[in-house]
Amino acid sequence: MTVHATDEWLKKLSTSLNQQASSTSQEKHKIHLSAICEPLSSFFPEVTPGNIQDHLLRHGLFSPVTSATFINEWLNKDYYSTVNNLYQRCKRAWEGPSTNIFILPSNEDIRELKAWFNSNAGLSYPDKLFLFLSSTASTKEIAALFIHEYSHTCRLHHFPKEEFNYTLLDAVILEGIAEWLVRKKIGKSYGNKRIEYLSDEALSELWERWIKPHQKIKRMNYKHDLLMYGSKGIPKNIGYIIGYNIVLRYMEKNKKSPRALLRVENEEFISDADLA
Amino acid sequence: MSHYHFCNRNIGRPVKIVTHHGEVHRGIIRRVNQSQVFIDPLGPNRGMGGYGIGYYGYRRGYPWGLGLGIALGAIATIAFLPLFFW
Numbered sequence: 001m002t003v004h005a006t007d008e009w010l011k012k013l014s015t016s017l018n019q020q021a022s023s024t025s026q027e028k029h030k031i032h033l034s035a036i037c038e039p040l041s042s043f044f045p046e047v048t049p050g051n052i053q054d055h056l057l058r059h060g061l062f063s064p065v066t067s068a069t070f071i072n073e074w075l076n077k078d079y080y081s082t083v084n085n086l087y088q089r090c091k092r093a094w095e096g097p098s099t100n101i102f103i104l105p106s107n108e109d110i111r112e113l114k115a116w117f118n119s120n121a122g123l124s125y126p127d128k129l130f131l132f133l134s135s136t137a138s139t140k141e142i143a144a145l146f147i148h149e150y151s152h153t154c155r156l157h158h159f160p161k162e163e164f165n166y167t168l169l170d171a172v173i174l175e176g177i178a179e180w181l182v183r184k185k186i187g188k189s190y191g192n193k194r195i196e197y198l199s200d201e202a203l204s205e206l207w208e209r210w211i212k213p214h215q216k217i218k219r220m221n222y223k224h225d226l227l228m229y230g231s232k233g234i235p236k237n238i239g240y241i242i243g244y245n246i247v248l249r250y251m252e253k254n255k256k257s258p259r260a261l262l263r264v265e266n267e268e269f270i271s272d273a274d275l276a
Numbered sequence: 277m278s279h280y281h282f283c284n285r286n287i288g289r290p291v292k293i294v295t296h297h298g299e300v301h302r303g304i305i306r307r308v309n310q311s312q313v314f315i316d317p318l319g320p321n322r323g324m325g326g327y328g329i330g331y332y333g334y335r336r337g338y339p340w341g342l343g344l345g346i347a348l349g350a351i352a353t354i355a356f357l358p359l360f361f362w
Contacts, residue, residue: 055326059326059328060328117329120329121328121329122328122329123326123327123328123329124326124327124328125325125326125327130326145329148329149327149329152327156327163325164325166325171327174327175327178329192329219325220325222302226290231290231304
């Protein structure tokens with residue numbers, strides 16, 4: 001359980017790309033699969049490297065057609081020690097679990113990711129987390145992303161249920177805690193830029209409309225991601241916005257440490273935000 | 277309107293497709309050509325979940341992992357997934 005040596009994987013990828021400079025995009029796709037996704041197989045025992053690749057690409061992993069030059073420049077940034085320091089500090093302060101951390105470049109060609117997240121993205125699980133960092137990520141941006149993702153790992157670690165049983169309400173509260181911690185620790189201008197303060201009336205109205213009736217739907221239900229991320233007719237990141245506002249209200253009433261906040265039951269948040 | 281035109285005009289929207297064989301697919305239209313439509317299937321994603329920050333992408337012309345291809349000739353019906361199907 002550690003910050004894994006993904007720099008070694010990236011060096012191999014870069015060497016393969018240089019050796020096969022004229023490869024087609026399909027060949028580059030295979031090189032990317034073998035250098036980055038095959039080593040991840042043991043962390044996703046039930047799926048193929050192709051499934052892993054497809055999933056991570058959708059969450060902002062750098063594209064298979066990225067050039068070797070770009071990868072080498074990214075490696076020169078040496079994000080590893082920054083992340084390791086953050087990991088040790090948060091782990092101690094939050095009494096968090098050991099986890100597996102994978103740091104990789106992000107896809108800077110995705111316009112939406114660039115506009116809203118400065119091309120930094122992440123993904124977390126109870127036993128592992130991914131940080132997809134842009135080649136220009138600042139220390140504060142890395143800290144914001146790390147806090148967001150590691151807070152998920154900490155909270156999920158204490159959940160007494162299997163991942164496939166997580167509900168929409170679990171996700172709303174998870175994201176709310178993550179975004180609250182980022183703003184508290186790093187600053188108001190960090191975190192998901194779509195998140196805004198809602199008046200009590202607006203929060204209550206949005207909660208009743210989008211989350212309350214569906215709060216028990218499971219993680220794998222197709223409605224789950226539409227409600228969290230948005231879709232045509234569903235506001236962008238509505239699950240995150242509602243979650244942040246719920247946690248904000250809870251923390252105004254209860255001055256808790258991050259360690260304690262990460263362990264509060266969903267129902268407590270809902271009742272303190274007067275949404276029960 | 278042909279299935280091709282319907283799909284082409286509605287890239288990015290969630291739809292339900294029923295084929296002549298009775299298979300039902302739910303997904304978001306990613307792209308379409310003269311023979312197939314590619315959708316990003318909604319629903320169980322093979323245990324790959326996880327919690328991401330703010331981004332879950334599908335986009336036009338994404339050149340890999342094209343999603344699920346369905347032959348236009350095999351489509352019996354295609355309809356928007358109503359937003360209030362909940």
